[in-house]
Amino acid sequence: MIPPDGQPILTAAAMRAAEQAHGDLSALMDRAGRAVAQAVARLAGPSPVLILCGPGNNGGDGYVAAAALAAAGHAVRLAAVAPPTTDLARAAAARWTGRVETLANAQPAPVLVDALFGTGLSRLLGHAITAPWHRLAAAAQLHVAVDLPSGIASDDGAVLSTPPPAQVTLALAALKPAHLLQPAARYAGTVRLLDLGIAAPSSCHAIAAPTLPEPGPDSHKFTRGMVAVVGGAMAGAGELAALAAMRAGAGYVVHLGDGQGPPHALVRKPWSPAALDDPRIGAVVIGPGLGRDAAAHTRLDAALATDRPLVIDGDALHLLDLDRLADRQAAAILTPHAGEFAALFGKGQGSKIDRTLAAAARARAIVVHKGPDTVIAAPDGRAVVAGDADDWLSTAGSGDVLAGATGATLASGVAALDAAAAAVWLHGRAARRCGRSFIADDLAAALSRVR
Numbered sequence: 001m002i003p004p005d006g007q008p009i010l011t012a013a014a015m016r017a018a019e020q021a022h023g024d025l026s027a028l029m030d031r032a033g034r035a036v037a038q039a040v041a042r043l044a045g046p047s048p049v050l051i052l053c054g055p056g057n058n059g060g061d062g063y064v065a066a067a068a069l070a071a072a073g074h075a076v077r078l079a080a081v082a083p084p085t086t087d088l089a090r091a092a093a094a095r096w097t098g099r100v101e102t103l104a105n106a107q108p109a110p111v112l113v114d115a116l117f118g119t120g121l122s123r124l125l126g127h128a129i130t131a132p133w134h135r136l137a138a139a140a141q142l143h144v145a146v147d148l149p150s151g152i153a154s155d156d157g158a159v160l161s162t163p164p165p166a167q168v169t170l171a172l173a174a175l176k177p178a179h180l181l182q183p184a185a186r187y188a189g190t191v192r193l194l195d196l197g198i199a200a201p202s203s204c205h206a207i208a209a210p211t212l213p214e215p216g217p218d219s220h221k222f223t224r225g226m227v228a229v230v231g232g233a234m235a236g237a238g239e240l241a242a243l244a245a246m247r248a249g250a251g252y253v254v255h256l257g258d259g260q261g262p263p264h265a266l267v268r269k270p271w272s273p274a275a276l277d278d279p280r281i282g283a284v285v286i287g288p289g290l291g292r293d294a295a296a297h298t299r300l301d302a303a304l305a306t307d308r309p310l311v312i313d314g315d316a317l318h319l320l321d322l323d324r325l326a327d328r329q330a331a332a333i334l335t336p337h338a339g340e341f342a343a344l345f346g347k348g349q350g351s352k353i354d355r356t357l358a359a360a361a362r363a364r365a366i367v368v369h370k371g372p373d374t375v376i377a378a379p380d381g382r383a384v385v386a387g388d389a390d391d392w393l394s395t396a397g398s399g400d401v402l403a404g405a406t407g408a409t410l411a412s413g414v415a416a417l418d419a420a421a422a423a424v425w426l427h428g429r430a431a432r433r434c435g436r437s438f439i440a441d442d443l444a445a446a447l448s449r450v451r
């Protein structure tokens with residue numbers, strides 16, 4: 001049971017291609033079912049298990065798992081929604097010599113295993129399936145999904161039919177987008193990967209703890225990374241971003257604009273375009289509290305005209321002409337939430353991952369598409385997905401904190417995609433450290449503890 005951090009994410013088609021390339025599908029199902037049995041046995045302890053099997057290969061995994069649990073002496077029953085329809089599932093079902101109960105009449109068990117549908121789900125689940133399944137799940141103490149919670153769309157995380165939430169989802173061979181994308185991910189509970197020994201290459205991965213440069217004996221404030229935050233109409237938002245940049249590890253942070261007060265470590269200068277010419281600046285953060293007036297336009301213009309790496313957030317995203325990015329050599333990271341993303345890139349097509357990749361290609365920049373799930377995409381087709389954001393992050397200023405943290409990681413010298421992913425990771429972890437009803441200032445402070 002491998003944690004999802006850093007693991008490849010595959011669409012259903014890519015997963016099928018990886019299975020085909022492996023060749024021996026029956027051996028693969030055998031491995032999958034046994035791995036599920038082992039995981040369920042560990043989770044269930046001595047408690048009796050009821051496995052619900054669908055007609056396809058997800059159900060096939062369920063039959064193999066049931067046979068393996070029974071062979072190990074575990075109390076296990078099985079209920080099916082329909083007879084198996086694939087050769088693989090039929091062969092798997094033949095290995096289960098126990099009784100096959102109907103879903104409608106099945107009695108509850110303390111541990112319920114959902115092997116109804118996986119990556120092959122193609123339509124809504126009927127009431128004849130959902131009603132007894134919800135009844136059985138409500139009576140169970142532990143609900144485990146095989147590969148995916150049934151009823152959710154593997155590739156885009158849509159919920160076709162609302163499943164009873166699982167506490168644990170056992171992803172087979174690789175993660176699927178729905179394990180991390182909302183709204184599906186909230187039904188998956190804790191996701192654990194079962195390694196089936198097949199190569200599952202992907203340019204899309206789950207977020208993982210970053211490797212960021214550590215200060216050494218020869219470090220000084222400018223080698224740690226210098227960040228310039230462009231202030232604007234709402235000075236507090238820019239200052240919050242500046243504070244976050246300091247807490248995320250930047251050695252020197254300057255706020256260009258109005259505003260005063262602590263922290264004393266923050267360097268304050270009045271806005272001037274010339275201030276951006278300092279060659280020591282490793283990243284310019286623009287957008288938090290910038291406003292949308294003529295002055296804001298001028299400041300964004302000046303930032304785009306520099307050769308410094310940029311983090312573009314908030315108001316600056318509303319003023320941004322994407323074509324201006326095409327001529328720039330230095331990296332740019334855009335951090336839109338859903339509304340800003342739609343305004344900049346339109347509705348788009350496909351999953352949040354597809355749409356963010358298309359946006360990154362269009363902008364020729366790293367795009368951090370924020371939300372309860374955050375997708376970070378690069379123009380070269382790589383993507384990183386962060387699931388399960390802390391719900392308490394829905395607080396004013398949390399985006400400013402992310403923008404500032406991104407300035408720090410970008411100024412530290414790591415590649416732009418890694419810098420963006422690192423900041424998202426630090427931000428997410430900081431939120432967890434803050435507990436409940438925290439404010440953005442607490443979040444910025446917690447970045448130090450996460451670093």
Ligand SMILES: NC(=O)C1=CN([C@@H]2O[C@H](COP(=O)(O)OP(=O)(O)OC[C@H]3O[C@@H](n4cnc5c(N)ncnc54)[C@H](O)[C@@H]3O)[C@@H](O)[C@H]2O)[C@@H](O)CC1
Binds near residue numbers: 119174
């Ligand atoms: N990833 C891997 O390496 C492996 C995957 N395997 C399993 O194979 C699964 C995919 O199997 P399948 O492609 O057979 O797909 P599923 O088992 O997910 O479902 C397909 C079957 O369900 C029917 N169906 C789809 N939606 C329905 C609905 N709403 N109501 C009623 N029937 C519906 C289809 O007509 C088809 O018969 C994976 O999720 C995984 O569990 C394993 O067996 C082997 C290893």
Ligand SMILES: [K+]
Binds near residue numbers: 117
């Ligand atoms: K399932």
